[in-house]
Amino acid sequence: MPKTRKLTLMAMLTALSLIVFVIEAQIPAPVPIPGVKLGIANMITLVAMLVLGRREAGLILLVRIILGSVFAGGVSALLFSIAGGALAYAVMCLTLKSFPEKMLWAVSILGAAAHNAGQLAVAIALTKTAGLLVYAPVLIASAIVTGAFTGLGAMYLTRAVKRLDKRA
Amino acid sequence: MNMKMKKWIAIFAAIFLVCIGAFALLRHFGMQGTVAVIRVDGEVYEKINLDTVTVAYDMEIRTEFGYNKIHIEPGSISVTDADCRDHICIRQGTVAEAGVPIVCLPHRLTIEIEGGYIDA
Incomplete structure (x- = not known):
């Protein structure tokens, strides 16, 4: 992929992930359980990993997290975002090669679970309330549902982006 | 659908059910506390x-x-x-x-x- 093309695609994916992140933050939580959300922005991280590479995906994620906390959330949310994002990124990097492209949803589930684990750890550290650990099972269950959804979305999105790339 | 796909669907489905069950139990059978x-x-x-x-x-x-x-x-x-x-x-x-x-x-x-x- 030519350099300019790569840079443009990275910029576009960053903007896209920021938009979905900000929009998702406005949607009221469907269940009264802190930390349960779709995580659509993670779709973009996965697409970037597959189309551009892990390093580029990491950069896009970093910029999205920092800008995301500027537009929605604030400093407190930044801590949660970094912990969740970094863990999810690490787990997805490690597991991406272990699954075929058709099973991207499994990678996404593992990433979502890692994200929720990171956020729960920050929540327990900040509030010093160990009792929050009872939310762990429900956060894992929610990661399985939302991770599968965003993973499937990322798979189809990746195919579409690769098709476009071939045509160009 | 290949074996690996089926295996992982089963694993995640099992974890999902166990987690939902565990949370329901925690919620409905709370410990004594005042x-x-x-x-x-x-x-x-x-x-x-x-x-x-x-x-x-x-x-x-x-x-x-x-x-x-x-x-x-x-x-x-x-x-x-x-x-x-x-x-x-x-x-x-x-x-x-x-x-x-x-x-x-x-x-x-x-x-x-x-x-x-x-x-x-």
Whole structure:
């Protein structure tokens, strides 16, 4: 992929992930359980990993997290975002090669679970309330549902982006 | 669908069911507890023995993180008003047993019911 093309695609994916992140933050939580959300922005991280590479995906994620906390959330949310994002990124990097492209949803589930684990750890550290650990099972269950959804979305999105790339 | 796909679908489905079951159990079979511990930013803000409460009352908590109104009744506690963004703390409802704590993450506030002792 030519350099300019790569840079443009990275910029576009960053903007896209920021938009979905900000929009998702406005949607009221469907269940009264802190930390349960779709995580659509993670779709973009996965697409970037597959189309551009892990390093580029990491950069896009970093910029999205920092800008995301500027537009929605604030400093407190930044801590949660970094912990969740970094863990999810690490787990997805490690597991991406272990699954075929058709099973991207499994990678996404593992990433979502890692994200929720990171956020729960920050929540327990900040509030010093160990009792929050009872939310762990429900956060894992929610990661399985939302991770599968965003993973499937990322798979189809990746195919579409690769098709476009071939045509160009 | 190949074997690997089936295997992982089964694994995730099993984990999902176990987790949902575990959370339902934790929620419905809470342990005995009477002391509500309210924490803000990791510090104990207030401890209330819910067994000694005879008349329901409200308590307003205003901190640098935001505002929450706590409703205390004989034997139970809930958040009834807050200026946080998601209002998850209000929607978590009333708790009366130790088990699942109420949490308002934007305000770093948690309400947890602990055993019948005060170690303040």
